[in-house]
Amino acid sequence: MYISCSSERKMVEIPREGEAIIAGYWSPQLDLCSHPVSLKWKDGKVNTLETLDSLESCAKISSLQWNSYFLLPGWIDVHVHLALDSLDFYQCLENWAQPSLIEDNIERYLQRYLEMGIVGIRDGGDLPGFSWMAKNKVREGVWSGPGIISVREAVNRAGMYGRFLGRGFIDFLDWRDKESGFFDQGLDQLKVIVTGLIRFDAFHKVGPTQWTVEELKGLVESAHERGKLVMAHASGEEGISVAIAAGVDSIEHGYYITTGQLELMKKKNIAWVPTVAPIGNILKYPSDRYSSLEIDTLKRILEGQLSRIYEAYCLDVRMGVGTDAGAYRVPHAEGFYDELDWMIQAGIPRLEVYRMATRENSQIVGKPDWGRLDIGTPMNQLQLVNGFR
Ligand SMILES: [Zn+2]
The missing domain is CATH 2.30.40 (Urease, subunit C; domain 1)
Structure with a gap:
C-alpha cells in the first residue's frame, strides 16, 4: 500500500x-x-x-x-472540475471531442492529487460525464486516485450559464418531465446552477438567476427524497438569497455574499465554499490576459470575498475549502494549496483552516469517515x- x-x-x-x-x-x-x-x-x-x-x-x-x-x-477538495485543464477553457472544451486526451489528463491529475496529500475530491460536473467515468475507474481500481464524489452533470436552464456543465432544461416543467431519468443516470450529489458568472469587468454584476425559490425548492426536495445533498452554484445577492430560501446544502462561490446572508446560513446550517483561487490566483500569478479594469475589479472582488470569509469564520458558519480546480490559473492539486493560503490570508488560524479542509469538507461531501x-x-x-x- x-x-x-x-x-x-x-x-x-x-x-x-x-x-x-x-x-x-x-x-x-x-x-x-x-x-x-x-x-x-x-x-x-x-x-x-x-x-x-x-x-x-x-x-x-x-x-x-x-x-x-x-x-x-489527507485533504479533501470539495470543488473541482476534472474535465477542465486550468489552461485554456475554450481549447479544453474543443478537446472534449477527443476523449482519450481528456482521460490521459485526468489520470495524471488524479495521481498528482494523491502525491500532494489530497485523498478525496468532489467534482462539480461536466456535460460529457468525464468526472463520473473517473469516479468509477478509481472505485473499480482501474485508476489510482483520491475518492471521488461526482455530481456527474449539473442542472441548469437551457440558454443560460452552464452549457458545458449540463444539458440545460427549458423550464421547471421540462425538468419535472426528465427528473427521474436524470437521477437514474446515477449521481452522488445534485448540483444546481442558480446564477450565471461574475464579471471581471463590472463590479457587482452577476449573470441572471435561473430558478425561482419555488422551483429551486422543488429541485432540492427531489434530491433530498433520494438522499442526495445539493450543491448550488450561486453568486450575487439575489441568487444567493434564492439558494438559501430553497434550503440547498452548500453555496459554491458565493461572491458578493452579505453579512445578513451569512447569518441566515448559520441558522439554516448551510455550508459555504468560497472558492477564492479562481479570482485570487489571477492576481497572485499575473499574466497579460486581463485589462487593468479587470485587474482592478478582481482586486475589489477578492478583498470583499476575504472579508466575508473572516466574518463567516467569526459567525461560525460552516465553511469548506474548495478550489474550482480546472478553472484558469487553478491547477488540479497545486491549486488546493493556494486555496488553503487564501483562507489563512483571510485571517483564519491555520489549524482552523486545516479543520475545514478535513472534517468540515468530509461533511460537505457526505463522507464522514474521510478527513x-x-x-x-x-x-x-x-x-x-x-x-x-
Ligand atoms: Zn464548479
Missing part, C-alpha cells in the same frame, strides 16, 4: 503492517501533538499512536526514516508532512 508524502509530492510504498517514529501528528479528532510519537499500524490501519518521552526509545524501534514528519489526515486521523484510520487516507508548524 501507499501513503502520501505530500511535502515531497510523492507516494511512499509501505507494508500493511509496520511501525515508525514520527515527529508528531495533527487531526481534528486528536488535536496537535508536537512530540516524537511511536506509530504502529496493522492491516493497513493506524493501530497505536504513543507519545515518547525519551530520545532513547526513539532510537530503538524506528525502521522507517520518518522522524522529521508529522502525520495528518480523519484516529485509531483505525486507513494509512492510505493519511499524509506525511515535513516541516509542519
Whole structure:
C-alpha cells in the first residue's frame, strides 16, 4: 500500500503492517501533538499512536526514516472540475471531442492529487460525464486516485450559464418531465446552477438567476427524497438569497455574499465554499490576459470575498475549502494549496483552516469517515508532512 508524502509530492510504498517514529501528528479528532510519537499500524490501519518521552526509545524501534514528519489526515477538495485543464477553457472544451486526451489528463491529475496529500475530491460536473467515468475507474481500481464524489452533470436552464456543465432544461416543467431519468443516470450529489458568472469587468454584476425559490425548492426536495445533498452554484445577492430560501446544502462561490446572508446560513446550517483561487490566483500569478479594469475589479472582488470569509469564520458558519480546480490559473492539486493560503490570508488560524479542509469538507461531501486521523484510520487516507508548524 501507499501513503502520501505530500511535502515531497510523492507516494511512499509501505507494508500493511509496520511501525515508525514520527515527529508528531495533527487531526481534528486528536488535536496537535508536537512530540516524537511511536506509530504502529496493522492491516493497513493506524493501530497505536504513543507519545515518547525519551530520545532513547526513539532510537530503538524506528525502521522507517520518518522522524522529521508529522502525520495528518489527507485533504479533501470539495470543488473541482476534472474535465477542465486550468489552461485554456475554450481549447479544453474543443478537446472534449477527443476523449482519450481528456482521460490521459485526468489520470495524471488524479495521481498528482494523491502525491500532494489530497485523498478525496468532489467534482462539480461536466456535460460529457468525464468526472463520473473517473469516479468509477478509481472505485473499480482501474485508476489510482483520491475518492471521488461526482455530481456527474449539473442542472441548469437551457440558454443560460452552464452549457458545458449540463444539458440545460427549458423550464421547471421540462425538468419535472426528465427528473427521474436524470437521477437514474446515477449521481452522488445534485448540483444546481442558480446564477450565471461574475464579471471581471463590472463590479457587482452577476449573470441572471435561473430558478425561482419555488422551483429551486422543488429541485432540492427531489434530491433530498433520494438522499442526495445539493450543491448550488450561486453568486450575487439575489441568487444567493434564492439558494438559501430553497434550503440547498452548500453555496459554491458565493461572491458578493452579505453579512445578513451569512447569518441566515448559520441558522439554516448551510455550508459555504468560497472558492477564492479562481479570482485570487489571477492576481497572485499575473499574466497579460486581463485589462487593468479587470485587474482592478478582481482586486475589489477578492478583498470583499476575504472579508466575508473572516466574518463567516467569526459567525461560525460552516465553511469548506474548495478550489474550482480546472478553472484558469487553478491547477488540479497545486491549486488546493493556494486555496488553503487564501483562507489563512483571510485571517483564519491555520489549524482552523486545516479543520475545514478535513472534517468540515468530509461533511460537505457526505463522507464522514474521510478527513480523519484516529485509531483505525486507513494509512492510505493519511499524509506525511515535513516541516509542519
Ligand atoms: Zn464548479
